[in-house]
Amino acid sequence: MNEWISSSPSNTWKIAAEFFQTLELPAVIALHGNLGAGKTCFTQGLAQAAGVKEPVCSPTYTLISEYQGAVPFHHIDLYRLGGPEEAYDLGLDEYLETDGITVIEWAERAAELIPPDAVHVRLQRGDDEQIRTIQIIENPL
Numbered sequence: 001m002n003e004w005i006s007s008s009p010s011n012t013w014k015i016a017a018e019f020f021q022t023l024e025l026p027a028v029i030a031l032h033g034n035l036g037a038g039k040t041c042f043t044q045g046l047a048q049a050a051g052v053k054e055p056v057c058s059p060t061y062t063l064i065s066e067y068q069g070a071v072p073f074h075h076i077d078l079y080r081l082g083g084p085e086e087a088y089d090l091g092l093d094e095y096l097e098t099d100g101i102t103v104i105e106w107a108e109r110a111a112e113l114i115p116p117d118a119v120h121v122r123l124q125r126g127d128d129e130q131i132r133t134i135q136i137i138e139n140p141l
């Protein structure tokens, strides 16, 4: 399965958990989609599936959050990244080489750092307020 239709945030969590089961770890997941498309929601579902007990949120100033589940879980949100050189300063390349799972929102802001074997997922709003399409896509970077 490489395309799902989500009807609610909790459905997106469920889809993320299903997607998680298909991953071979270590894995880098690049999430694509506009503001409010559901990238963080999908990340929360992945984190829960990875055994993370703490709440995963969308921090305003932290670009990288680390959690420990059954495996290490990294949540990276590059929305506020100033430029590629800031990504190097943050040591982003090191996070992309670690074990476990690394999920990146707004990966296009550091396209040159995203490993070629990353799995790319696109989330898009549907016509209805709660509808989202979630697709595994070819590398768009």
Ligand SMILES: Nc1ncnc2c1ncn2[C@@H]1O[C@H](COP(=O)(O)OP(=O)(O)OP(=O)(O)O)[C@@H](O)[C@H]1O
Pocket: 006, 007, 008, 009, 010, 011, 012, 033, 034, 035, 036, 037, 038, 039, 040, 041, 042, 058, 079, 105, 129, 130, 131, 132
């Ligand atoms: N089916 C759905 N799946 C996910 N989120 C949904 C769904 N239906 C409604 N929503 C709402 O859409 C919003 C998604 O927000 P979220 O923070 O996950 O988006 P995002 O893509 O991470 O945005 P940003 O680019 O700002 O980080 C939430 O308010 C959530 O309640």
Ligand SMILES: [Mg+2]
Pocket: 039, 040, 041, 058, 077, 105
């Ligand atoms: Mg987000």
